Amino acid sequence: MEPAFTADGVVRLGTDLCNWFLFEDGGEVVVVDAGFPDYLGQLEPGLRLLGRTRADLTAVVLTHGHADHVGVAEQLRQELGLAVWVHEDDAHLARSAEGRGKTEAPMLPYLRHPHAVRFLVHFRTSGKPQPIADVRTYADGDELPGGLRAIHTGGHTAGHSVIHQESRRVLFAGDLLCTLNPLTGARGPQLLPRPLNLSSTTMLDSLTKLEGLEVDAMLVGHGDTWTQGIGAAVSRARNIGPT
Numbered sequence: 001m002e003p004a005f006t007a008d009g010v011v012r013l014g015t016d017l018c019n020w021f022l023f024e025d026g027g028e029v030v031v032v033d034a035g036f037p038d039y040l041g042q043l044e045p046g047l048r049l050l051g052r053t054r055a056d057l058t059a060v061v062l063t064h065g066h067a068d069h070v071g072v073a074e075q076l077r078q079e080l081g082l083a084v085w086v087h088e089d090d091a092h093l094a095r096s097a098e099g100r101g102k103t104e105a106p107m108l109p110y111l112r113h114p115h116a117v118r119f120l121v122h123f124r125t126s127g128k129p130q131p132i133a134d135v136r137t138y139a140d141g142d143e144l145p146g147g148l149r150a151i152h153t154g155g156h157t158a159g160h161s162v163i164h165q166e167s168r169r170v171l172f173a174g175d176l177l178c179t180l181n182p183l184t185g186a187r188g189p190q191l192l193p194r195p196l197n198l199s200s201t202t203m204l205d206s207l208t209k210l211e212g213l214e215v216d217a218m219l220v221g222h223g224d225t226w227t228q229g230i231g232a233a234v235s236r237a238r239n240i241g242p243t
């Protein structure tokens, strides 16, 4: 997948299985989520699309501490001195780079889906993230670099947060919602599957925090960008329920 603009000021990087993003505002570029370690080579082409260089990068903002979202963060911290931001309740995941930790359901029944096998093989073969030696923590409602704001939406992980940019009307939904289920391969807005979550029930509750946000584009960790309204995405995910 070539880096490409996917919303106002947003370049989508990654593969068809996992996204990370560059967000540019007023000449400042923030990395939102950090993919897998082997994705680092996508950074320069992405910056070129924005007409920016590494010198314009100011921070890495993580929606949560799972291994497929922290991939290049420590490399960027070490090489460029970027601050890496994560919710305080996910700091331990980011610092340990342990992967997904304990979840609400076993993976085994999902392995009947070819897409699950493809995703898990990609997970294993795209580099092992380094623990992030120094993280800065945010809490619900905090302002972040790039005019971004964190909205805590627990359930996927304890500290999972969506990141909203009000003036650009973009929402980085992380792994609260996906539009391509990493395990079943089903498309369209829905919760992440149960073997990747602490609590799908808490995630369903968290969806209320998305309603009423001004959003033209919802960027997700897995799948294509959703532009058909946040209300439609939330009601679809509620109708489907846990996946």
Ligand SMILES: [Zn+2]
Residues within 6 Å of the ligand: 064, 066, 069, 156, 175, 196
């Ligand atoms: Zn995740």
